[in-house]
Amino acid sequence: xxxxKIKIFLVDDHHLVREGFAxxxxxxxxxxxxxxxxxxxxxIALIKKVNPDIVLMxxxxxxxxxxxxxxxxxxxxxxxEVIILSMYNEEEYLFEAIxxxxxxxxxxxxxxxxxxxxxxxxxxxxSLIQPSLAKKVLKEFAHLAGDSSGEHGxxxxxxLSEREVEVLQSVSNGNSNKQIADLLKISETTVKAHLRSxxxxxxxxxxxxxxxxxxxxxxxx
Numbered sequence: 001x002x003x004x005k006i007k008i009f010l011v012d013d014h015h016l017v018r019e020g021f022a023x024x025x026x027x028x029x030x031x032x033x034x035x036x037x038x039x040x041x042x043x044i045a046l047i048k049k050v051n052p053d054i055v056l057m058x059x060x061x062x063x064x065x066x067x068x069x070x071x072x073x074x075x076x077x078x079x080x081e082v083i084i085l086s087m088y089n090e091e092e093y094l095f096e097a098i099x100x101x102x103x104x105x106x107x108x109x110x111x112x113x114x115x116x117x118x119x120x121x122x123x124x125x126x127s128l129i130q131p132s133l134a135k136k137v138l139k140e141f142a143h144l145a146g147d148s149s150g151e152h153g154x155x156x157x158x159x160l161s162e163r164e165v166e167v168l169q170s171v172s173n174g175n176s177n178k179q180i181a182d183l184l185k186i187s188e189t190t191v192k193a194h195l196r197s198x199x200x201x202x203x204x205x206x207x208x209x210x211x212x213x214x215x216x217x218x219x220x221x
Contacts, residue, residue: 006032008054010036010037011040011069012056012058015038022036024112035050040061044076055081058086059097067093070097074100081122095212103126104128126176127208129174163184167198169214172215177192
């Protein structure tokens with residue numbers, strides 16, 4: 001329902017960090033923090049009880065890591081979406097988070113506005129990688145691809161059209177479907193159709209996997 005709040009569960013081993021995020025998110029009229037945990041096993045048990053929409057997961061936890069916890073959550077409670085909170089802007093952590101099933105990856109220095117936007121985007125069924133991180137990784141992979149893939153460092157993969165590459169580039173910049181539609185002057189329905197085609201051609205299941213694939217192949221800059 002439209003008036004239902006987004007239920008959020010926080011996982012971080014630092015009490016002050018959790019409390020800070022909780023106080024910040026509780027100020028949002030459409031968000032509610034329904035639980036907190038300091039370590040992964042406790043988090044998984046509580047998440048099964050309180051049934052949140054979104055889990056904000058610290059990547060570093062005592063015992064089981066945030067990545068392994070994400071894998072377990074997605075295996076056992078697949079409808080819960082996980083956003084990884086990380087201090088690391090290295091691409092290997094991003095790829096591991098995507099493989100684990102995370103729908104979002106943001107750095108801990110993210111602004112309140114960008115974090116709440118990320119939560120709303122992921123809750124709407126989309127995936128999000130913090131643009132500042134995506135741009136850094138994309139730049140590195142575009143450079144690597146340029147050493148071996150010919151003109152402009154672009155690798156034509158599985159028949160993506162020019163428009164599909166534009167949509168994929170915009171997704172990698174962290175834009176929502178509506179923002180992509182506005183930027184490319186097409187309808188949201190057309191954006192969704194392009195995304196379905198991209199997923200089929202790249203043999204991936206969601207936006208985050210498509211962006212990760214594009215990074216590896218140098219499809220986007």
